[in-house]
Amino acid sequence: MTSVKAGKAAPVLTLAMSGDPSDRTEGHGKRWVEDGVPHIDVRGLEPPQPMVAIMRVLEGPERVESLVAHLDREPIYLFPELDERGWAHEILAREPGAVRLAIRRRP
């Protein structure tokens, strides 16, 4: 597992992780940075861990402003949480078994 450094406003690049599938940690998902935007892959996790893993990044100490989440289903129970906590969300791509969701902090 590549750990995510906790800290004050950590630059997202410090969260960069390898693409090694062994990075997948049950309950946390795999994380990396692409074009300066943090990504998290929570495919294969049991409900409700995708939601928890995503909220852990959004509400964690890194203070991210945006996140792209890779899921294997539309996280319909995540949306009320995001709305409640001031996060906007948009589905970027949807295929059978794969959904890409963009999340950004509302101004």
Added chain:
Amino acid sequence: MTLATTVLAGAKDRVLPPSIPFRYFGAAVLFHPALWLLVLIGAPETVGFSGGTGLSLAALHILTLGVLATTAMGAALQLLPVATRQAMPAHWPARLGFWLLVPGTLMVGHGMATATGWAMALGGAMAATALAMLGVLIAINLMRARDLGLVAAHGQVAILSLFALLVLGLLLVFNFAHGFLPDHRAVARTHLILAGYGFMGMFVAGFSQILVPMFALAASPDRTLGRAGLWLAVLALALGVAGALSAVGALVIAAIVAGLAATAAHVTAMARVMRKRMRKRLGLSFVMIRVAWVLLPLSLVIGLLDQLGLMGERGGTLFVFVLFAGWLLTMLLGVLQRILPFLATMHPAGDGGRMPTLSQLTAEGPLKVATICHLAALAVSTAGIATGQELVLRLGAGVGLAGAIAFAVFAAPIFWRLMRRRSRASNPENQTSG
């Protein structure tokens, strides 16, 4: 089309039309005050209850069929297709099930309250048909689940218990008129164990594996503890059924001990989830859920003391009250007050498509009254039953009734919003309900 409706349109093969789960939740909200009203009216009978038809039996079945089973079915129909990623094979059994279950429950309640055999038989057959249909629907969905081992296993035990308790329930109903069972009480005890700890208990334990971490934003419960809890519960159920049917006290005691061990595993797993949660302010729903976690082992301890002859003549009534009105009702009210706004946010009101937030849909005032009244009603009613004081039980039931009305006041705007959505959604593209 708004983002919200885009999302739901994409998921609509899995999310049932909101009218289906919410009709079950609506029935539960309405049967809830009816339960306390029956306890209020039937208090003199309840404090001296020794079996047979009457208001106490009617109240118990309004609670189990009208509040607990409807809530469980609504939650299963809404949550399972999403959790298992498997659409329900058909929607019509869920709709038909409601129209059999609710009138059937009313008829069972009427039949039991007035000792009317045909009403009990017809109502019982309707309710049993509904629950069997819904059970099959849920069982098919669980069998197709690929990645929900522990939840699916709990669900399968719950559904098996449901089928067994339905058969026994029908036997009991027809036995009131024809008297063919050699030991009515033994079958009634088995029916009760399967209903409380088998069907509802396993259902609650299974769904807690998903709902508690989802509500608290925490890691999933420990799988080893979860598996231990499951197998101990299965052992407890098997021993309990054998003990109740054979009237062998040692088997019942062994069942309760296994049940306490299963409870310890379950509650420990849940406590660990809570310790690692991200959401610090959990709200009133978790006050109820935490109290329920205490009432579950308390019900077993009362059952054990009663079995050992240490609870006096009202031990059996107290056990039934703490099991159904205590543990299960408290747990499901806690879940319902969290899940109703949560599910409603998934369905825009049709007035522009903007999703309301959870806090906009949670009326804190009525919820606070409902929670305080429910917990006070449990304490006072328990004291009334334990001491045989009819007036104390009436007071508890009155407070419970006030709490149930407050809960309905909390739920009403949510249902109103969904009904308004149905009537306003004129553009087919914005509709997600079928």
